[in-house]
Every structure is written in structure tokens, then in C-alpha cells.
Amino acid sequence: MSAIKLDGKALAKQIEQDLSTRVQAIIDKTGRTPILATILVGDDPASATYVRMKGNACRRVGMESIKVEMPSATTTDELLAKIEELNNNPDVHGILLQHPVPSQIDERACFDAIALEKDVDGVTCLGFGRMSMDEPAYGSCTPQGIMHLLNHYDIELAGKDAVVVGRSAILGKPMAQMLLNANCTVTICHSKTQNLAVHVGRADIVVGAVGVAELIKKEWIKQGAVVVDAGFHPTDDGGVGDIELAGIEEIASAYTPVPGGVGPMTINTLIRQTVEAAEKAAG
Ligand code: NAP
16 A cells, blocks of 8 residues: 655645735735744743744744743743733734743643634634634644645545544644544543553544654554654654654555654644734734
8 A cells, every 4th residue: 555645844835835925915905014922931942942943934924923032930920911912912913822831830821811813823722612613713733734734635534533642732632623523533542541552443543642752553553544643752863753653654544754744734834823813803
């Protein structure tokens, strides 16, 4: 069987070209450049890298990013005040609060303080609830990016058995809801799941979202399954995902490579949703 490689890197590049045109149209119409505000609290180097990558992606499509940096000792009230200021700033179209924030901060309260129309990262409870009910809202970027990739490659979803391994607020749970909305029959597995191999073995679509390198074994996967791997763990040879992918082409009907599958679609979705927010604000 020759498996389809779900090439997120190529798709993200293609989408960026379209986004550049849309950004220019907003600038022509309003005289204002769309802006994503990013908030980084503390000095975690990995978080700083992610924020920098998001700023670079904004610039590639002609948008601006405002970088808000706050010290590690920031309180919940101080962060809430900053989010409120950005909510009230008409020049800002999207707000990204980089996760994780230092432990003294009530992260959920801060995520939920982001105005729905500026929640382009899809992190608020309100946005999650609306997405779950199939109402308009920006989806959490990684699962939304995965859905975009599956749709782009015309992967059939309706009626399929989907197994999502992982149930985090930003990835596993919204992923499961999005697949349910697309008429999959969905199973969510987590650290207390028994017989993970049996669940994975039933899946027509398997999504690895666990954060443990190659936890999901190739031999568990059903012949012809669609394999989506959200994980990334750097190695000397590049990196591995949450699923054992070496030789997966012989088993899967389609799969996301690591790197170059899900990762590029995540930032791309953030930028796309910010452009949508700016288009809505432009009227
Ligand atoms: P997370 O918050 O740590 O959640 C991990 C989930 O996996 C939890 O629900 C946990 O179960 C479950 N889990 C852990 N060990 C397990 C096991 N042995 N068997 C079954 N389930 C297990 O991680 P996350 O933020 O969702 O991220 C998951 C993966 O996606 C990571 O590899 C991360 O790097 C990647 N990721 C990629 C992007 C991207 O842009 N490409 C974005 C976000 C995340 P419990 O709930 O029971 O603890």
C-alpha cells in the first residue's frame, strides 16, 4: 500500500500565500495592518522561541505582532489587567497568551479573560463550548490545523472510528470534539486507559497527542488507518513523534510526518484565525 503523506509544511506554505493577499486587502480597505498581540510571562526559552516563531509567521504574511513581555513574578491581577487593555485596544485583532504561565498565575482565569472575538488561539472555555456546539468560534490551533490538513487531503471522516490518545484542554479534548462534529465515532484515551493497544487497534483514524516519545506502537495500528501525530521530540536525527512512524507507510493509508506534518499547521492556523478576526473587524 502506498500511503499519502499529509504534508503540513507544504500546505502551510500554500495557505500563507493566500493569507498575504487577504492581509493586503484588509490594509487597502482600512488603512490599518492586522495585529496579533503575543503575551510572554517569564523567561522560559522554549516559550520565547514559540513566541518568536509566531511573530515571524505574522510578518511573512504582512501582519504585525505586538510582543508583550512580563516578568516571572507577574500576578494574576497584573496579567488580567494587561489582557483587558488588549481586549479594549481596537488596533489588536488577536491575543495569544503563551502557555504555560508561571505557577502563581491562574492560567484558566487569564485564558478566559480574552475576548471571544480576539481568542484566535482558541483557548477560552466559551470558545471551546461554542466550537463543541458547532457554533462559530476559533478552534484551538493544533486540532484545528489537523482538521484543515485532513480536509485538504479529502480524508473521509464521517462514520469512521477515531481514537484520540490524550485529553488536554488545548489538544486532545478539542480534537475529539472536532472529529465528533465531523461525524466520527470518537474514543478518547488517557493515562488511566486500560488496553491502549486494543483501542488504537480499532481506529480508522488515530491521533497521538500524549507527549511521550513513540508511546503508540506501529504494530498496534490497523492496516489502512489514517495516522496523525501531534508530538515532537527532538533527536540527533531530527525528531520523533508520539507514534512509532518508521515504516508506517506499509500500514497506514495516510500519515503526518514528524517533523513537517502537524507542527507547521499549528502556527499557520493561529495566523489564519487572526486574519479572519481582522476581516470581521474590518466589516
Ligand atoms: P499534555 O497536556 O501533557 O497532555 C498529555 C495527555 O496524554 C494527557 O491527557 C495524558 O493523560 C495523556 N497521556 C500521558 N501519558 C499517557 C499514556 N501512557 N497513555 C495514554 N495517555 C497518556 O500534552 P499536550 O499539550 O496535549 O501535548 C501532547 C503532545 O502534542 C506533545 O507531544 C506536545 O509536544 C504536542 N503538541 C504539539 C503542538 C504542535 O504545535 N505541533 C502543540 C501542542 C502540543 P491524563 O489526562 O490522564 O494525564
